[in-house]
Amino acid sequence: MSSRKKKKxxxxxxxxxxxxxxxxxxxxxxxxxxxxxGELKNKVDRLKKEIGTSSTPQNSLPAVTVENLEKxxxxxxxxxxxxxxxxxxxxxxxxxxxxxxxxxRVSCEDNFQLEAIGGDQxxxxxxxxxxxxxxxxxxxxxxxx
Numbered sequence: 001m002s003s004r005k006k007k008k009x010x011x012x013x014x015x016x017x018x019x020x021x022x023x024x025x026x027x028x029x030x031x032x033x034x035x036x037x038g039e040l041k042n043k044v045d046r047l048k049k050e051i052g053t054s055s056t057p058q059n060s061l062p063a064v065t066v067e068n069l070e071k072x073x074x075x076x077x078x079x080x081x082x083x084x085x086x087x088x089x090x091x092x093x094x095x096x097x098x099x100x101x102x103x104x105r106v107s108c109e110d111n112f113q114l115e116a117i118g119g120d121q122x123x124x125x126x127x128x129x130x131x132x133x134x135x136x137x138x139x140x141x142x143x144x145x
Contacts (some may be wrong), residue, residue, distance in 0.1 A: 066131040072119040073130050083112040086141050093137035
């Protein structure tokens with residue numbers, strides 16, 4: 001088999017693997033790839049809609065997610081715009097809850113992005129309580145700005 005044919009065969013095999021196709025001929029592989037791309041586009045559209053409905057369009061408040069960790073929480077806050085003073089409000093909420101910031105990454109330049117790991121001193125909070133406290137801090141910040 002020539003080098004060109006080997007490369008072509010390898011390309012089709014990679015395409016077959018990436019699209020989870022069981023097809024053996026190249027036309028069927030390409031059809032499966034096209035269907036897979038369509039499925040991915042639908043997923044992207046659905047996720048865009050979910051993101052759009054989870055944020056309030058009238059004032060586009062930051063999006064908040066909180067996940068439980070073994071001894072604390074992973075807190076993510078994101079806004080597509082700069083939010084002067086928001087970091088202070090969120091840190092005050094952490095303090096009120098008794099959360100220690102164990103690690104954090106923050107960007108406040110063109111947008112606002114906070115990823116923090118908070119350790120729970122009281123060991124009694126759940127992710128929903130932490131999320132509500134952060135959302136309340138965002139609401140209070142928004143009312144004051």
